[in-house]
Amino acid sequence: MTETRKIEMTVNGVRHQLEIETRVTLADCLRHHLGLTGTHLGCEHGVCGACTILVDGQAARSCLMLAVQADGAAIATVEGLAGDDGTLHPLQQAFHDNHGLQCGFCTPGMLMTLVEFLESNPDPSETEVREALSGNLCRCTGYQGIVAAALDAAQRMRAQAVGLS
Amino acid sequence: MKPPPFHYHDPRSLDQALALLASRDNAKLLAGGQSLMPMLNMRFAQPDDIIDLNRIEELSFVRHTEGGRIEIGAMTRQRELADAAVIHDRCPLMCEALRHVGHRATRNRGTIGGSLCHLDPAAELPVVAMALDATVHVQSRRGARTLAMAEFPAFYMTPAIEPDEIVTKISFEPWPAGHGAAFVEFARRHGDFAVVAVAVLLELGGDGAIHRASVVLGGVGPGPLRCAAVEAAVTGSRGGSAFQEAAATCGEIDAMEDVHASSAYRRHLAEVLTHRALDTAFTRAGGERAS
Incomplete structure (x- = not known):
């Protein structure tokens, strides 16, 4: 069948x-x-x-x-996420800069979860980021780099939004 | 892990869905898919037919009726509920509970009807529905009927509905403005099913004493457990030591035991969380604690 x-x-x-x-x-x-x-x-x-x-x-x-x-x-x-010319999305760049990934397996899910989250909450607290990521498992990083990357990305994206307006 | 083969149907109306359901022997209704899809992927469920309800727009709504009741369509997503102004304004208990239901990505898909019918013993929404004394509306080709939420769980993860019936909506009378609500749970990780959860609703009289209480536990038995002893013990009180004594009656409940927790630990959690939820709900109702 x-x-x-x-x-x-x-x-x-x-x-x-x-x-x-x-x-x-x-x-x-x-x-x-x-x-x-x-x-x-x-x-x-x-x-x-x-x-x-x-x-x-x-x-x-x-x-x-x-x-x-x-x-x-x-x-x-x-x-x-990345631009046509290969420019990383601010979130991807922040992951790179903050060691937000090791093996990289969980990274696509982390990124897509955070894209939606940061859209609705552009200035989150660390607790809010951890809650938003509670449904995404990472077995390498211990989450520290990922949370730091999310907060860093939020700041970059806010700065970008201000620059555009 | 892949779903077994099945015939897929995506009816556009409730009538079409009811006709399909009545004509198939081994069909499963697919709501938000956050429980059924894992069961299909792992082949715990092997239906011959999947009837997908996601394209039936008439099952997705949140209404405040003229009679003052709130009605929620079975296919209303948990995310939509959390965002609905009427739920936010009139049913803070549900809003607080929804924050514990899975994660944003699962709430974007998961539905209230799906949560109720899957009836996981530790799921939040059945506890809320029970605390609100909600009415569950079901329909089949034979007609429509209603069940009180108290009668809805038949046994472990099984609602008291027939194979040809579909839950179409739930309705309830919101508690009056100024009531106090609290939903408290303990889970190992945010978004996991609760080990124990408790929902409390309190309404104070003009004298500042509690004159109506609803207290329901989740995660302790096969279905949500109404704590009549706690309700009776707090009614007429003004908090304080009465809450401690009331919560202590949770030490008597017949709590289940599984890989996550022993029954003794669940009884302990039930007592502690109920006490906390009573305190929080009482404060939110504007109550002033007796000494």
């Missing part, structure tokens, strides 16, 4: 049309069907947060959605 459906979605601004088995998760669709392997799969049951992406601007676990549920949606993944 293989049941497929035709779906259409926008990923990082690029429109994709594909025919996909209905039981395939959105995470596997991104990785296997679209070749976007920046989204990582750790636990595949919603605990580790590594596969976090944005669906219509809201953070979601891509292992807990079916690809067919994203039909018509706008998806953002870690591949879309």
Whole structure:
């Protein structure tokens, strides 16, 4: 029994049309069907947060959605963060500068979780950052560098916003 | 870990969903997917049909009715609830509890109907619904009916609804302005299911004494546990030592034991957290503690 459906979605601004088995998760669709392997799969049951992406601007676990549920949606993944010329997103730069990653496995989920969080809370306290990241597991860093990077990025993004206005 | 094969349906109306559900023997309703998707990925659940409710717009709403009740559509996402002005203004208990429900990324998808029907013993929203004496509205092709939240849990992780029924909304009468609410829980990590959680609602009379109380524990038994003994013990009191004595009755409850905690530890947590929640709710109600 293989049941497929035709779906259409926008990923990082690029429109994709594909025919996909209905039981395939959105995470596997991104990785296997679209070749976007920046989204990582750790636990595949919603605990580790590594596969976090944005669906219509809201953070979601891509292992807990079916690809067919994203039909018509706008998806953002870690591949879309840096500029076309390779300039890192301020959050990525802050992770680099603050040693916010070691093995890098959890990083895409950390970044996408923080993108949404910093949008709604541009000036968070350390406690708020830790609470926001409580759904993302990192087994290397002990979180210190990640929290420092998030706070640093928030400051950079605020400065950038002031510069633009 | 991949979901087993199934037939996927995404009806656009409740009627279509009810017709599908009535015609399939081994179907599962997919709400926010934050519990069912893990069970599919791990193949704990192997339904023949998945009926996805996410495209049924009529099931997603938060309303304040003319009769003064609050109605929440079953497919209303936890994130939408936390952002809803009427919940913020009239039901601070739910707002406080929602902060403990998973993480932002799971609240963006998870729904109130899904939380209630999954009925995890330590889930926050069933505790809140019980504390509010909410009514659960269910529908099938045979008709609509309502259940009191107190009757909703049949047993462990199983709601008292038939296989062809869908929970469509919950409704409740908000407590009057000025009431005190507190939701307190202990979890190993923020966002985890609670080891023990407690919801408290208090309303004071003109004399400053408590004249109505609702106290419900989560995480101690198969479903939310109403603590009638605590409610009785605090009613008529003005806090202080009465709260300590009331909370001490939690030492009598039949708490479950699992890999996370022993029953003795759960009883201890129930007592401590209930005491804290009573104090907080009383202060929020503007109560002045007796000596």
